[in-house]
Amino acid sequence: MLDFVGGLAKRLFGSSNDRYVRSLQPVVDKINGLEPTISAMSDDELRAQTDKFRGLLAGGKSLDDILPEAFATVREAAKRTLGQRHYDVQLIGGIVLHRGEIAEMRTGEGKTLVSTLAAYLNAIEGKGVHVVTVNDYLARRDSGWMGMVHNFLGLSVGVVVPNIADEERRAAYQADITYATNNELGFDYLRDNMKYSRDAMVQRPFNFAVVDEVDSILVDEARTPLIISGPTDDKSALYTSVDAVVKQLVADDYEIDEKQKSIILTESGTEKVERMLEAAGLLEGANLYDFENTQVVHHVNQSMRANLIFRRDTDYIVRDGKVIIIDEFTGRMMDGRRWSDGLHQAVEAKEGQPIQPENQTLASITFQNYFRMYPKLGGMTGTAATEAAEFFDIYKLNTVEIPTNLPVQRKDSEDEFYKNAADKFAAIVKSIREAKEKGQPVLVGTVSIEKSEMLSEYLTKEGVEHSVLNARFHEKEAHIVAQAGRIGGVTIATNMAGRGTDIQLGGNIEFRVEDELSDLEAGAEKDAAVARIREEVMAERAKVREAGGLFVLATERHESRRIDNQLRGRSGRQGDPGLSRFYLSLDDDLLRIFGQQNMLHRLMNSGLEEGEAIVHPWISKAIETAQKKVEARNYDVRKQLLQYDDVMNDQRKVVYEQRQDVMDSEAVGDVVVDMRHDTINDLVATHCPQGAYPEQWNVEALRADLAAKLALDMPVEEWAKAEGIDQEIVLERILAAADALMAEKAAGIDPATWVQIEKNFLLQAIDHHWKEHLATLDALRAVIHLRAYAQKTPINEYKSEAFALFERMLGMIREDVTRMLAHAQFQFSPPPPEFGDTNPGGFITTHIDPLTGENEAAPEVEYMHLSPEQFDRAQAAAAALGAGFDAADPSTWSSFVTRNQPCPCGSGEKFKHCHGAIVT
Template sequence: MLQSFAKSLFGSSNDRYVAKLKKVVDAINAHEPSISALTDEELANQTVIFRQRLENGTKLDDLLPEAFATVREAAKRTLGQRHYDVQMIGGIALHRGEIAEMRTGEGKTLVATLATYLNALPGKGVHVVTVNDYLARRDAEWMGQVHNFLGLTVGVIVPNLGEEERRAAYNADITYATNNELGFDYLRDNMKYSRDQMVQRPFNHAIVDEVDSILIDEARTPLIISGPTDDKSELYISVDALVKQLGEGDYEKDEKQRSVVLTEEGTEKAERLLEEAGLIEGQNLYDIANTQVVHHLNQALKANTMFRRDIDYIVKDGKVIIIDEFTGRMMDGRRWSDGLHQAVEAKEGVQIEPENQTLASITFQNYFRMYPKLSGMTGTALTEAPEFYDIYRMNVVTIPTHKAVSRVDEEDEFYKNINDKFAAIAKSLKEKQELGQPVLVGTVSIEKSELLSEYLHKEGVEHAVLNARFHESEAHIVAQAGRLGKVTIATNMAGRGTDIQLGGNVEFRFEDELKDMPAGPERDAAEAKIREEVQAEREKVREVGGLFVLGTERHESRRIDNQLRGRSGRQGDPGLSRFYLSLDDDLLRIFGQQTTFARLMEKNLEDGEAIVSPWISKAIETAQKKVEARNYDIRKQVVEFDDVMNDQRKVIYEQRAEIMDAAHVSDVVTDMRADTIGALVNAHCPPGTYPEQWDLDGLKESLDAVLGLQPPTEEWFKEDGVDQELMIERVSALADEAMIAKTSEVEPERWQEVEKTVLIQTLDHHWKEHLSTLDALRQVIHLRSYAQKKPIDEYKQEAFLLFERLLVAIREDVTKTLMRAQIAMEPPALPELPAFLTQHLDPLSGLDDTADLDAAARGLVGGYGPGTNIPQPDLPEGAMAEPISRNAPCPCGSGKKFKHCHGQLA
C-alpha cells in the first residue's frame, strides 16, 4: 500500500529516470537553431570536427547533445523525418547501454541512428543487429542515407557474401547484420589460419533491434558450426518403419516437457521388431552394443509422435523445413540436431541428409557479452527485465509514446472448444468487415491459420493469409493490412519490421501500382492521387475505430501477445484488441488442464456460449508466467553450461590468435617438446621410485612412437646415479639434435611456417574432438543428481580434467608430427577452411534447435588435420566422389584408415 502511494506521489523509478533524460533532450534542442543554420557541406563536416575533438580528449558523453542535434538535422534533410523528443530519450538510453522499450510505430529504426552515429565517431565500428536479412538490408539502405550524408560508411552482412565483401562491411563505421551472421562469422574467424583471412575486427558497440526476440527467445539455442559424418540413411528409414508399427499404448508422451518414452510393452514389441529386422545384437535392446540403435529409435519415436507437419515443420520441394515458433517463418536450411531432423525426413519419406559433428559453438549470451557496450530496443522488454539484467547487465527503460495510446484492450472471450471459438471469430470478422474496420488476426501455427481461413470462406469473409507458406510477400500483405475492410491472418507478428498504417502504406502502393511507370509528370500526378486516396481512407478507418487486433490463442510468452496487440494504436491512432480462447488451446491444454478454472468451464459452459471475465485473463496470465519461468530456467542452464566451455574457448581462441600473430612459434614448439619428453619419462620412470622399478621397454616404445628416437636407455640405466632428471635431459638433447639436423636442410622462414601451420591444425583437430566429448558429457551429467550431486558442479570438474588432457594431447601431437615429419621441398600451402554447416541448436532437449545451412558452403568437410603439409600419396581421380566411411581403408593406397590419412577431420 505504502509503495503504491509513493509511486503515485513521486512516480515510478522509470518515470524519474526519464525525467532526468529530458534535461539532456533540452540541451539537444538548444543546439537545433545553430545546427539548422548550417549548409549541407558544413553539416557533413560536423563529423570531422567531432572526431578531432575526440582526439583532443573530449568524451563521447560531452559530444552527445551536438551529435544528436546533427543527426536530427541530417534525418530531416535526407529522409524528411525529424526525431521527436521521446525518440531522443530512446537514443540516449541506447548510448548508455540500456534497452529502450518503445511501442510499435514509435520509430525505433530512426532512434538507432542517434546512438550509432555517436558511437561510430571513434572509428571502432558499431554493429546494428536485426532479426532477419530483409531488415538488415532495408535498414542499411534506409538509415544509411543519414550516415552517408554525415560522411560515415555503412556496411551490411547477409548470407552468400564473399570474404572480401564481409571484411569491407565489418570495416565500415556502421554495420547492419543479423545475429546469426555475426555469431557464425566470429566462429568462422576462429577457425582460420591467418589474421588476413579474418573478417571481423575487435568488438566495440552493438545495438540489438527486437532485443527480446534475439537475446531471449533465440538465446535458448547455441550457434554451432559442424561438418557431416557417416551416412546412416538406411538405418533411419528402417527404424522409422518399425516405429510406425507401434500403437499409442506402446509409449507415453509428455507434451509439457516435449518428451516420449516406450512403455514396458512397447520396449518388448520394439525389441522383437528390431531383432526380426536384424538391427540389434542379442535380444536385449539396451545392451551396450545397441546404444546407437536405441538413440535412433528414440528420435524416430519423437519425430512421429511429437512433431507435427504444418505446425513444427512443412515439407516443400522434397525438404523438411522448420517453422520458427516465434515468428511463424520458414527457417529454410535450418536443421534440428542429434539426428532428429533425419528422423523427421525419414518419417516424411524425403531424402535424408547426413548428421553433423560439432567443430565450433557459442551461445548468443556469451557472444553478445563480448561487446564492451551492448544496448537494445524493442516494443516488449519489461516482462523480461530481470533476465536482461541478470544475464547481460542491461536495464530496461520504458520510453513514453509521442502521442497518448488510445487503443482499447478488451478482456478475453472464452469458449468451450475450438469449433465454437472459430465460429465466433468468423462471425465477429464478418461484422467488422461490413463495418469497414480492418482486422489483423494472430494465430500460432499454419494449421490454425488455414483452419480459420476455412471458417471465413464459409462466412464469405474476404481475407489474406500470411504464414510460412507465403512469407515471400509478407511485407506487402502487412503494409496494406490497415485498409478499409481488410482482414489479414498472420501466424506471428514478432519482428516483421513493417508498420501497419491506417488507410494503407503509400510507398508500397507506389511499388505495387506504379512499378513500370517511368519518372515524369504522369508519375508525379499518379503519386499525388495515391497520397490523396490513402489520406481519405485513413480518416474513414479512424472513424470506424482503427485497426482491430484479434488473437485466436494466447502464446506461451506474454511478450508475443503484447507484440501482436502493439500493431494497433500506433502514433495515437484509435484501435481495439481482443483474444478469443478455448480449452483446446495448447497453453491451457498443456499447462492449465488441471486447474479448478478449467474443470469448472468444462462442466458449466454450454456449446457456443462465451464467458468474459478478468478472472479468466488472470488465470491465463498465471499459466504464461509458469511457462516463462520454465523457459528462463532452460536459458539459464544453457548459459551455465556454456560458461564452462566459454572459459576454455577463450583460452583456445587466444592461443590461436597469439600463434597467428607471432613471427615464429619455435619457443612454443620447443617448450611443448620438453613437456612431452618429461611426461613420457615420468610415466614410465615415476618420480620417487627405484631404477629397478622403471619400465624401460615401455619408455623405449613411447619415445620411438612419439619422437622417432631409439636412445640407449639400457646403457644409461647401468650408470651410477641415474635418475629421472638425467634421463629427461639426455632424451631432450637427442631430440634437439635430431630437430636441428632436420631443419638445417630447410630455410628458417619456411620451417617457421610449417611449425605454425602444424600447431594451429593440431589445436583445431583436438578442440573439435574436445567439443564432441563435452557434448556427450553434457547429455549424461544430469544423472549425477541421483547421487545427490549438482550436475553443473560435476560438469565443471569433469570439463576441467578433460581440458587438461586436451592440452597434453595437443603438446604430444605437435611434437610427434614435427619430429616424425618428412621434409618436402615445395612451399607449404595455407589450408583452406572446410565446407561446413552452421547450426543453431539446443544441447539440452534437442527440440527447439535450428541450424542455418551455410549458403556459401554446401559440400562435405575436406580432409585436413595434423600433418597436412607432410606429403601423402595423391588420391586417385574420383576417389572422393562418394562419402567414405571413416574406418574404411584410405583410397590413396597408404594402408591407413581414411580417418588417419586423408580424412583426419572428416
Template sequence: MFGLNAFAKRIFGSSNDRYVASLGGTVRRINELEPEIEALSNDQLTAKTAEFRSRLDQGEKLDDLLPEAFAVVREGSKRVLGMRHFDVQMVGGIVLHRGEIAEMRTGEGKTLVATLAVYLNALAGKGVHVVTVNDYLARRDAEWMGQLYQFLGMSVGAIVPDLPEEQRRRAYAADITYGTNNEFGFDYLRDNMKYSRSSMVQRPFHFAVVDEVDSVLIDEARTPLIISGPTEDKSELYVSVDKLVKQLGEDDYELDEKQRSIGLTEDGTERVERLLEEAGLLVGSNLYDIENTQVVHHTNQALRAVKMFKKDKDYIVKDGKIVIIDEFTGRMMEGRRWSDGLHQAVEAKESVDIKPENQTLASITFQNFFRMYPKLAGMTGTAATEAAEFYDIYKLNTVEIPTNLPIARIDEDDQFFKNADDKFKAIVGAIRDASTAGQPVLVGTTSIEKSEMLSAFLKKEGVEHSVLNARFHEQEAHIVAQAGRLGAVTIATNMAGRGTDIQLGGNVDFRVADELAGMEDGPEKQQEIARIEKEVEAERQAVIDAGGLFVLGTERHESRRIDNQLRGRSGRQGDPGLSRFFLSLDDDLLRIFGQQNLLNKMMHSSLEEGEAIEHPWISKAIETAQKKVEARNYDQRKHLLQFDDVMNDQRKVIYEQREEVMDSAKVNDVVEEMRDETIHELVLTYAPAGAYPEQWDVEGLKEEAARVTGHEFPVDDWLQEEAVDQEIFTSRMIEAVAADIEAKAAKLEDGRWFELEKNILLQSIDFRWKEHLATLDALRSSIGLRAYANQKPLNEYTKEAFALFEAMLGTIREDVTRTLATLRVRDPEAEAVPEPSAPPPSDMTTTHIDPFTGEDDSHPRAPRPGPRQQSLPPLPEGAGPVSRNAPCPCGSGRKYKHCHGAVS
C-alpha cells in the first residue's frame, strides 16, 4: 500500500501540490492585469480603494475583487517599498484570504505576503488585526507595511504596551491594526470589565492574520492570559489553617517526593474536618461539600507548604520575606512568588508578613480567544508537523507554499557523541574551522544556560561571537541581520519569530541605519550608501564561495518544528547553506525520553573518546522521542482547552449579558424579572410546594423576606385567610416591593432610577463573576483527586462548574433585588447616581507565562493596596456569640457568616 501511495504521489502529486496548482488560474488573472494597473497614476491607484469599497456596497464579493485588488497591492508595493510580489507570494496571499495557514520557508517574504489578504479584507471596513510575536515587530511592520496601506488610502494603527486608552481606541478604529497576541487578548478581557460601550477600545472581531502562527497558537497556547487584582486580606485564614495543618501526623497524609505531590489520607481527612469544624471554618460537616471548596484549597496549599517545602532548600527567609530558590541553579529568585495561595501559605508557616494574593478578574486561553474571530489565517515557516492540531482545535487547513527558487541547502546527518564534553569540543572545533574559512555560523541552543556555556567555551578558544538576548527584540534584529557576514558567529536560543532575514554578506538597510545614523541626507550620504552596497555584494559572493550560512544545532529541541525553524534560517532564496546537529547521551531530550538501552549499547560498543557516529537508528530514536514530547504537549494544550471550554461557555453568557445591559437605555424589565424570581424562590424555600401551611417555616420566611426586601410582611395575618397558598404570598410580596420601588423612582429625576438599576446590575455581575472565577480556580486545582474514586475529573468539573454558575446567577438576582429594595432615597437634590468604573490599570496585573522560559512575558502593572470594597459597621457592645446563620448584630441585614463572621 505504501509503495502504491508513493508511486501515485510521483505521478499525480500530493494533495497539497494539486491544491496549490489549482490556484494558478487566479495568479494568471492577476498577472494579466499588471500592465493595466501599471499604467495608472499614483492618484488613480489610490482611488482604487474607494472604487473597491463602492463595488462591495453594490453587492460584489471579496472573491470577485481579489485579482484586481492583489494587482493593485503588488503595484503599490513596487512604487512605495521597491518590492514586487513573486507569483508564489500571490499564492500565499490567496491562502491567507481563504482563512488557511500558509507555510512559507524563511526568507520567502511572509510580511509582504500578508499585505495582499490584509488589504483585501480591510476593504469591508470592519478592521483587520495582524498579530505578531513581539512589540518590536508590531511597531516595525506597522511602520514598514503602513507606507503601502496609507499610499492606498487605508489607515493603520499599532497596539503596544502602555498605550493611552484614547490612542488605543484610535488604533483599533483603523482599517488595519498591528499588535501582539498578548495585547489583543488583554484588551478583550479589559473591555469586558468596562461599564460603558464608549469606554471600550475594540470593535467586533472580523479577520486576523497571525504571524508565526505555530508559536502563537501552539506554543504559547499552553498558558492562558490572566488579569488579576489584589484580594481582600485573608491573613487570619492562612494563619488558622497553618496552625491546624501543623497538628497533623505522618499517618494523616501521603507524600510522593518523586512526583512532588501530597494528599490527605482517609484518617487525615476526618481529622482535618474535626479541626476545621472546631475552628469555625467548615460549613456543614463534610470537607468536600461544594461550599467548602475554598477552605479545601487553602488546606491543601498549607499541607504542601508545611510538609513538602523545606526552608533553605526550596526557599529562604530574607529581610522578613520568603524568597524562592531556583531548584536548577540554586539562585535566589527575587520578586517571584508562587501562585494559588502557596506563597501565602509558606509566609504563614514562617510567621512573616502575609501579602494578599492576586485574584483572577478575567482569563482566557489563546485557543478560545482566536476562535472568536469569524475568519482566521496564519503564516509560518513550520506548520506541517502540527497540521492535525491546527485543524482539530482551530479548523485551519495548512498549505505548503513552494519556494520562489529551489532550496540549495545541504542538511547533513546528526553527529552523535558519548558525552556533553566530547560534543562541545567538536562543536567549538566546527565553529572555529567554519569561521576561519569565512563561513558564517548560526548556532542554535535550547536554553539561555546552554548559550552561556557555549559562549564561555568560544571565549576560551578566542573565537569572536555574538549572543542573542531575547529580552531586547530591537537589538536582536540588528544582530540577526548581520549574522550572514563573512566569518560571523551568532548564538541564538530560539529562532522562532525573529522577523528578520539572515542575508549572506549582511543587510544593507541595517548597516546604513547603524553606520550612517547621524549623517544628513545628501550626496555624501548617497556615496556612503553606494559604498556599503558594494561591500555587501562583494562579501555576499565571498560567503557563497565559503558555502553559505552554516546552521549548527547543539542539541535537538523537544519539537521537530523548532529544529526546522533553526534549519530554515539557512538556504534563503536559493542561497547555498549547510545544517548539522550535534548530539550526546547527556542531552535532556534523550536522557528523559530516549531509548536508553539501545543508545547505550550503540555508544559503548565501538566508539572511541571524542569520536562521533551517524546512524539511521539514532535518528529514528530521536524522532520517536520528539514525537513523544509533541504528543505530551498537545495533550497538555487539549486538557487546558477542555477545562477552559467549560468556563468559556459561562464567560460568553456573562459577557453577552454585560453587553446587553450596557447597550440598553433601561433594564427595568430585567430587574423586575430578577425580583419576581428571587421572591418566588424565597417563598418556595420556606413554604415548599406540596407542604401544608402548618408545615411552613413561617419565622424563617419572615426573617429572610425582611433581609432581602427590607419589608416586614404580615405573614401571620395572611395565614389566617382561607385558601392561602404560596402563589398568594409571592404575588403580595412582589406587589409590595414593586410599589415601594416605583415610589423611590418617582422621587428621582427622569431616567436617573433606570441608570441606577443599570449600574447596580453591572456591579453585581462583576463582583459575583470575580468570586466565581476564584471558586473555579480552587475547584480546578483539586478536581484531579476525583480520579482516585474512578470519576472523570473533567466530567466532575463540568457538572460542579455548572451548579456553581447556576448558584451565582441566583446570587446576582438576590443581590440586585436586595440592593434596590433596601435602598433609601433621602434627598432627591443631593442624591447622586454612583457611576461604576472598572478597576484602574494600576490595580490590575496582566499575566502570561512564556512556556519556554517560565517567565511572565507580558507587562504586569504592580498592584497597589487600596481600601476594602465595603467597610463593616461595628458590632454593638455585648453582642455575645452569634450563630453563623443568624442575622449579623451590626444591622447590615446579612447573615453573620457573610458579614462579621466571614472567614475571608
C-alpha cells in the first residue's frame, strides 16, 4: 500500500530529483533574461566582465549573487570562441557543479562545456580551480579547447601532465584554472610533502575542484591508493627461483578464490613446495611456515597469484621488456604504475622479463582522502545514480540527475542468453554482419583485451572489416572513437568508460579534418576541402539515422551496472536513434563466479537448441543480483580501505603539517632544544627512576646512552656516590652540558647556515621515520585481521596499535635529531676538483663557499638524504679523515667505507658496485 501511495505521489509531484531540478529553473530564467544584454556587448566589454565581477566580490557580493550574470557571460564567450551555446539543461548542470554536487548527464550532453560555467565563476576569486580528468589526452585537449573560453574572458589556464618540470607545474597550479589528471594531482601533493623547502613545492592551498568522470575517479580508482615508492635491495634471483617452483604446481596443489583473487596451498601442495624450496636452498628448517621463512612464504604466495590468477592481456600486457598494468575499468595501459608487495616482480619473473627492484613506500594517500581536502568539490559523469549512496557516505556529495536536452530515442533490447561462448560469438558475428550490410554502425563492447582480440579473430575470419580499440592502441583511441558512427563501421572497444570523445553519427567533422587535411595550409583550398567533408558527414549522418543509428552490442555484462550504462549511453546522443543489446552465456565470468548457477542451468537445459537464444526475466534478475553482489563487495573493499587510511590520514596530516611548519619557520632552534631536553628527560627517567636511591641507578647504561645519543662523557658514577645527589640534579647537569655542547658547535658556523642545517636534520629525521612507520603500518595491516579470531574488531585494534606506533615514531624522531646534531662534525672547505660538486664522503660537509656569500637560496646539506644508520657509518669514516683517507685516491677509501655504503665519489651507487667493485 505504501509503495502504491509513493508511486502515485511521484507521478503527481515528481521525484525529489525532479523537484530539485525544477527549483533551479528561476535561476536559468534569470540567465536567459540577461542574454540579449550580454550578446550586445563588444569583445572588450565582455572581457571586462571579469574585472567587474572581481570588484563585486571585493565589495561583499557572494558567488551566488553574481552567478546569473557570470553564467550568461560564459555562454556568450563560448558562442564567440567555440561556436557552441549552452543549453538550459547545461546551465542547470553548471549550477549543480557550483553548489558542490554531482551532475549526472547522459553521454553527448556536453559535460565538458558545462564545466566552463562553474570553473569560471569559482576562478574569479583568484584562489584557483582544478578541473580533473581521467587521462593526459583529455587534460591537454580540454585545457586547449575550453581554455579558449577562459582566455577570452581574461583568465589564465594551466595544464598538468606527467613528465613536465617543476617550474611548469608550479606555473600551471598558479593559473586561475588548472586542468590535470587525478593521478598527477595526488602525486604532486605527496611529492610536495617530501620537499625540503616551501619554494620547491608546486601546489597552492586547495579551493574548488570539478571532477570529470567522477564515478571513475572517486569510485573505481579509489580502490587503490596513490603510492610513491623507493627501491630496496635487489631480490631478482629469489623471484626467479620461487617462480620456477610455482610453475611446477598442479591443480591439486592449491585452491583458488576468484572472487577475492586469492590462492592458498593445499596440504599436499605445501609439502611439495617445501621439498622444492629445500632443494633450491631457499628453505630454512623443514617447515615452510616457520618464522624464519616468512619472506619466502610471502614470495611464494605472490608468485602463485602471478602465475595462476593474473592473466596476460587481461590484467597486464608485456611491451618492450616491461609488464604494464591494464586498468580493469578503462582497459587502458597504466604505464609507470606497479603492483606493490612484490606482485609486479612476480609477474615479471613469470613472463621472463627483467625484474625491477621491489619498492618501499615513501608516501601514500587514497583518492578519498585527497579529494576530501577540497573545501568544495563538484563532479560530473553519465552514470552516478547507482553509486549515489556511496558518494554521499564518503564525500558528502549529492547526486542530481540532469534531464537530457532532447528525449532519448535509443531502444534498449532485452539481453540474449546462450548456452556457451561459441554460440554467443556466432550470434554476435551474425548481428554485426546484418547491421553492417544495412549501413548501421556497430560499437562492440568487451570487458577485456583477450575478449576483444578473440572477437576480432572471429570477424577477420568472417571477412568483416573492423577497428579494435583497447590498451594496445591507446595513442589513437580518440580518433577511432570519433569515427565509430560512420556508415557500416564496426568498432570493438575494451570498456568505454572515460573515453571522453563523442560518437557522432556520420563521423566527426573536426577529427576528419585533422586526419585528412593536416598537410594543407590555411587558405581557399583547405576551406573548400573542409566544406566538402562537412557535406559528406551531413549526408552520411542522414543515412545512418535511417539505418537505425548506432548499435551498441555488448559481449557480456560488466561487474558494475554503471559500466554497462556507460556503454549503452554511447548510443542515442542528442535525440539520435540507436539500439543497445547485451549477449550473454553461462561461460561469462560474472555469471560463472557470482551467478545463481542452479537456476541458470535449469533454464539452459529446458529444451534449448544449439545456437538458440533465450530471453527471460529470471535471467535478467539473476544478472542484476550478481552485479549487485559485486558492487556491494567492491564498496566494502573501498570502505575498508578508507577506514584504514583514515587512521593513517590523521597521522599524515600531523606529519605534513609539522614538515610545513619547519619549512616556514625562520628558525627551528626552539624545536630542536625541546627535542633534546625531552630525550634527556627520557634517559634520566629510564636509568634514574623517580624515588630510587642513587645506588639503584643504572649508571653504566646512562653513561653509555649519553655518549651514544648526546656525545657527552659525563662522570655519572662519581655523581651517584656524592652526597645530596638526586634525579633533579643529574638532569640539570646533563641539560646544561648538552646545551653548552650545541652552543659551542653552533658558534663556529654562520647563523643562517646553522638554521638550515637544523631544518635539514629535522626534515630528514621526519622523512626517514615516516617512511619506516608506513612500512610498519603496511605490515600491521596485513596481519591485523587475525585479531578477529580472538573476538576483537580488527579496525579498532589497528587504530590502537597505529597510535602506539606513532607515539614511538615521534620519540625516535626526537632522539635521532638530538643524536645526529650532537655527533655531526662540520667541515666547510672547497671540494677537490676531481669530484666536481661532491665532497670527501659526500655526506658530512656542505658545499657552501664562505668567500662568495652570493647564493640567496638556502644552503643545501649533502647528507640530508641519509638514514640515521648511514649517518653513523659516515661519522666513522669522517673520524678517520687525515689518518690515511685521501679524497683524491680511491685506493685509500676501502679502509673507511663499508661495501654497502654510498661510494665517496658521489655516483649514488653503493661502494661495492662502484670504486669498490671486485675485479676478477
